[in-house]
Amino acid sequence: xxxxxxxxxLFLIITNAIIPESMxxxxxxxxxxxxxxxxxxxxxVVVYLENVEGVxxxxxxxxxxxxxxxxxxxxxxxxxxxxxxxxxxxxxVKHNVFSPSKAKKLNLGTYGSGIVREVTFDKLGKVSLxxxxxxxxxxxxxxxENPFFALTDxxxxxxxxxxxxGTYTIKTWHEKLxxxxxxxxxxxxxxxxxxxxxxx
Amino acid sequence: xxxxxxxxGIIIWIIxxxxxxxxxxxxxxxxxxxxxxxxxCHMVFPRLTPFGEAYRINGYRMPEIEEESVKExxxxxxxxxxKEVWPNAIWPGNIPGTxxxxxRINYGFSYDKTNTKTPSKFTIPAIQLFMGGxxxxxxxxxxxxxxxxxxNTNALQMVSMVFNDMFSKYLxxxxxxxxxxxxVPDLTTYKNKHRSLTHTPxxxxxxxxxxxSYWAPGSHQRFGIAGQVIGMEASGLLTKRLRYAIGLSNGxxxxxxxxxxxxxxxKVAYKSGGMAFDGSxxxxxxxxxxxxxxxxxxxxxxxxxxxxxxDKDNAKDIVLQRFGGDVNIFFRDLNVIGGFIxxxxxxxxxxxxxxxxxxxxxxxxxxxxxxxxxxxxxFEQANPKDIDxxxxxxxxxxxxxxxxLYTANVKFSIETRINPDIPEEKNLFIGLDYAF
Numbered sequence: 001x002x003x004x005x006x007x008x009x010l011f012l013i014i015t016n017a018i019i020p021e022s023m024x025x026x027x028x029x030x031x032x033x034x035x036x037x038x039x040x041x042x043x044x045v046v047v048y049l050e051n052v053e054g055v056x057x058x059x060x061x062x063x064x065x066x067x068x069x070x071x072x073x074x075x076x077x078x079x080x081x082x083x084x085x086x087x088x089x090x091x092x093v094k095h096n097v098f099s100p101s102k103a104k105k106l107n108l109g110t111y112g113s114g115i116v117r118e119v120t121f122d123k124l125g126k127v128s129l130x131x132x133x134x135x136x137x138x139x140x141x142x143x144x145e146n147p148f149f150a151l152t153d154x155x156x157x158x159x160x161x162x163x164x165x166g167t168y169t170i171k172t173w174h175e176k177l178x179x180x181x182x183x184x185x186x187x188x189x190x191x192x193x194x195x196x197x198x199x200x
Numbered sequence: 201x202x203x204x205x206x207x208x209g210i211i212i213w214i215i216x217x218x219x220x221x222x223x224x225x226x227x228x229x230x231x232x233x234x235x236x237x238x239x240x241c242h243m244v245f246p247r248l249t250p251f252g253e254a255y256r257i258n259g260y261r262m263p264e265i266e267e268e269s270v271k272e273x274x275x276x277x278x279x280x281x282x283k284e285v286w287p288n289a290i291w292p293g294n295i296p297g298t299x300x301x302x303x304r305i306n307y308g309f310s311y312d313k314t315n316t317k318t319p320s321k322f323t324i325p326a327i328q329l330f331m332g333g334x335x336x337x338x339x340x341x342x343x344x345x346x347x348x349x350x351x352n353t354n355a356l357q358m359v360s361m362v363f364n365d366m367f368s369k370y371l372x373x374x375x376x377x378x379x380x381x382x383x384v385p386d387l388t389t390y391k392n393k394h395r396s397l398t399h400t401p402x403x404x405x406x407x408x409x410x411x412x413s414y415w416a417p418g419s420h421q422r423f424g425i426a427g428q429v430i431g432m433e434a435s436g437l438l439t440k441r442l443r444y445a446i447g448l449s450n451g452x453x454x455x456x457x458x459x460x461x462x463x464x465x466x467k468v469a470y471k472s473g474g475m476a477f478d479g480s481x482x483x484x485x486x487x488x489x490x491x492x493x494x495x496x497x498x499x500x501x502x503x504x505x506x507x508x509x510x511d512k513d514n515a516k517d518i519v520l521q522r523f524g525g526d527v528n529i530f531f532r533d534l535n536v537i538g539g540f541i542x543x544x545x546x547x548x549x550x551x552x553x554x555x556x557x558x559x560x561x562x563x564x565x566x567x568x569x570x571x572x573x574x575x576x577x578x579f580e581q582a583n584p585k586d587i588d589x590x591x592x593x594x595x596x597x598x599x600x601x602x603x604x605l606y607t608a609n610v611k612f613s614i615e616t617r618i619n620p621d622i623p624e625e626k627n628l629f630i631g632l633d634y635a636f
Contacts, residue, residue, distance in 0.1 A: 037264060037265065037268075038264060038265065038266070038267060038268070039267050039268060040267050040268045041268070100281075100284045100285045100288075101284065128281035128284055129281075130279060130281055130282060130285065135276070135277065135278040135279065135282065135289075135290075135292070136276035136277075136278065136279055137279060138279030138280065138281045138282075140281075175280065175281075176267075176280070199264075200264075
């Protein structure tokens with residue numbers, strides 16, 4: 001009996017190790033292009049999925065929004081809810097980070113060069129970040145319910161990787177452009193192409 | 201050509217009413233902001249293209265594509281996200297990244313056979329300083345100062361700020377804009393001679409009822425509606441093709457009106473065809489033409505102006521009323537514009553109150569021979585009507601002008617006026633006009 005159990009366990013281990021990659025579940029991708037009218041270019045559009053089933057753990061590696069040359073960088077950061085973001089001051093002057101947004105009201109105070117402060121974003125929504133020392137500085141953290149999101153580049157291109165098969169709502173967010181949404185059906189191993197035209 | 205029956209002329213041209221090619225309030229500072237040619241907004245400057253008109257109406261911003269068109273980054277006075285912080289922070293805005301000023305200089309050579317003292321002379325240059333730009337997506341400003349012209353130095357012409365798209369949460373886009381300051385009322389095409397293609401100003405601005413003539417230097421008793429007023433004006437789009445403007449002012453800024461009565465004015469205009477007032481259009485409005493004025497459209501407008509002025513000599517208020525309209529027709533390279541004003545002026549004559557009634561009209565055709573060459577032909581007539589104690593004959597004249605761009609910002613012109621009632625009157629003007 002014991003030998004039988006050992007043999008079954010060994011069999012399962014061996015078969016899982018040698019299952020060809022092609023027989024593993026293929027990942028699906030959603031990609032596309034955003035065309036934006038009324039803004040300088042189509043970068044920094046957050047494209048994200050809603051209604052994806054599952055429990056998603058925030059990443060252990062903490063993303064960073066730095067302050068350098070009187071600019072927040074990156075300007076837009078999409079994150080999974082529960083993610084902790086680091087805010088290092090990489091400038092030679094003092095900076096402040098605060099937000100009036102409902103999704104996360106915060107004020108990290110004013111701090112000097114080399115100091116890093118952290119914030120955990122635990123509510124869904126957009127968080128506007130400002131500096132009360134330098135009024136022209138701003139950035140946005142977009143807190144999302146799942147990790148299936150992407151940020152467009154200058155040309156408006158985006159790719160969302162590893163999407164499980166299913167039917168979802170795909171939405172856009174931009175600080176100045178109106179939100180748009182579409183329904184998308186994703187099949188296993190498929191690459192779906194979706195484009196958006198956004199305007200003010 | 202002589203119009204023998206002035207009534208026939210009036211009937212024919214009364215249907216031609218102008219609106220669109222109004223104040224040429226685009227300036228080289230805007231060219232620098234977008235790193236674009238003057239020709240983006242102007243045909244032969246200062247005449248505006250349909251797009252240039254939409255730019256002006258949109259508060260000196262490119263309709264729909266402002267941000268991506270700006271090449272000179274503005275200086276931020278606060279990030280947009282500070283709107284969320286207000287009232288606990290200053291509402292954000294910006295100032296132009298480059299100096300928002302421009303200059304326009306014009307002078308020339310004139311010949312007037314009736315001037316026996318100096319029939320020919322080089323004219324005294326006029327230098328105008330313009331300023332214009334935006335402070336945010338909701339605030340724009342515009343101004344001009346006449347720096348040098350003969351003995352009239354440093355004359356403030358216009359300075360105003362416009363709050364665009366007010367109450368946008370509750371009203372449609374472009375529905376309500378508010379202009380405050382010293383400005384020319386947004387009523388007609390022929391407000392200010394510095395925005396005209398011709399050197400000769402429109403008779404509707406300069407006709408002097410008391411003199412029965414088109415021009416009496418130094419006279420303030422001109423028939424035309426006020427050149428510049430100090431006050432406020434609300435304007436906007438009721439639909440993409442229907443505009444309105446209403447205003448309240450002290451009155452004529454140059455007269456320094458200081459009575460308690462206020463001037464009230466208003467206008468409505470409708471455009472059919474071509475580019476809509478908000479810069480939108482359906483289909484290819486310019487057809488196969490590469491020219492950005494070459495649309496087919498007609499714009500009609502009507503206005504009213506009520507003025508109460510203090511007659512200083514008699515220390516009494518007098519009332520001036522004006523009604524009028526204009527038409528602007530674009531048909532490819534041909535632009536026909538026409539306008540008329542009818543009105544009544546109270547006046548004092550030998551210490552008695554009299555009423556002067558007039559109508560003045562014009563018809564002008566502009567033809568773009570080439571993108572750099574325009575021909576202008578204008579007919580104008582002033583008709584005194586029911587005058588209590590004086591009477592003048594109708595006066596009419598023709599103005600013929602050829603304007604040629606050497607470059608987009610340098611213009612030469614040659615012009616003559618013909619007075620059918622004074623055939624011996626011979627005159628010529630050769631002008632040079634440039635802006636930067």
